[in-house]
Amino acid sequence: MNPSLSQPDPSSRTQHRARTSWSGTGAVAEPDLERAAAGARILLEALGVDLDDESLARTPERMAGSLAELMSPRPFHLTTFPNDGGYDEMVVARSIPLRSLCEHHMLPFVGTAHIGYLPGARILGLSKLARVLEHFASRPQVQERLTVQVADWLAAQLSPVGVGVVIEAEHLCMTLRGVQAPGTTTITSSLRGVLREDSRSRAEFLALTRSPC
Ligand SMILES: Nc1nc2c(ncn2[C@@H]2O[C@H](COP(=O)(O)OP(=O)(O)OP(=O)(O)O)[C@@H](O)[C@H]2O)c(=O)[nH]1
Numbered sequence: 001m002n003p004s005l006s007q008p009d010p011s012s013r014t015q016h017r018a019r020t021s022w023s024g025t026g027a028v029a030e031p032d033l034e035r036a037a038a039g040a041r042i043l044l045e046a047l048g049v050d051l052d053d054e055s056l057a058r059t060p061e062r063m064a065g066s067l068a069e070l071m072s073p074r075p076f077h078l079t080t081f082p083n084d085g086g087y088d089e090m091v092v093a094r095s096i097p098l099r100s101l102c103e104h105h106m107l108p109f110v111g112t113a114h115i116g117y118l119p120g121a122r123i124l125g126l127s128k129l130a131r132v133l134e135h136f137a138s139r140p141q142v143q144e145r146l147t148v149q150v151a152d153w154l155a156a157q158l159s160p161v162g163v164g165v166v167i168e169a170e171h172l173c174m175t176l177r178g179v180q181a182p183g184t185t186t187i188t189s190s191l192r193g194v195l196r197e198d199s200r201s202r203a204e205f206l207a208l209t210r211s212p213c
């Protein structure tokens with residue numbers, strides 16, 4: 001397991017690598033783009049696509065590159081600051097855009113996330129709430145696991161009093177194909193600490209994720 005994702009780091013900046021190698025979390029190894037393009041060519045031809053057309057000639061390479069891009073989290077460092085002011089109310093980043101890849105169909109799911117926490121001794125650089133989402137979204141995923149991974153990571157890295165993650169997403173495998181239920185979105189949530197145990201804190205967090213700007 002990548003130690004930077006499992007252990008709180010005493011320093012305020014922890015580098016998070018773009019690629020990870022452990023199994024069971026949807027993480028992927030370095031891509032072999034040449035082999036991926038060859039595979040995409042076989043797939044498209046088997047599906048009856050004519051790749052002789054000039055416009056499609058490089059489609060296998062583009063397809064391989066696009067999928068690899070959706071599985072490539074950008075590296076980021078964790079930045080935290082001492083909570084000198086003793087801030088003890090909720091910090092919530094709302095409507096963070098999300099794109100990920102359904103691990104069953106390799107089709108995108110897209111939506112928004114609301115991520116918040118009740119600070120303890122340290123506060124988090126705000127952009128890191130979006131960066132950690134992007135980190136775990138950039139791999140073949142299921143929405144439930146993504147939601148839990150973001151909450152677990154924040155709980156482990158920040159030791160906050162509470163953590164809340166709500167994700168609402170449209171799965172193209174459900175809206176464009178298969179059952180074809182356009183407009184359906186799926187909501188998942190993961191709460192830790194006080195946000196899970198205290199009904200008023202939970203209600204406050206969930207209200208903040210819903211209230212108009
Ligand atoms: N729980 C969960 N299921 C997902 C997610 N993304 C896709 N799925 C579901 O994964 C399931 C895969 O089921 P299968 O029956 O093997 O696949 P399928 O025959 O293509 O199913 P249909 O989509 O119903 O046509 C489908 O029900 C998808 O809706 C997710 O993030 N979480």
Ligand SMILES: [Zn+2]
Pocket residue numbers: 102103104105106107171173174
């Ligand atoms: Zn799917």
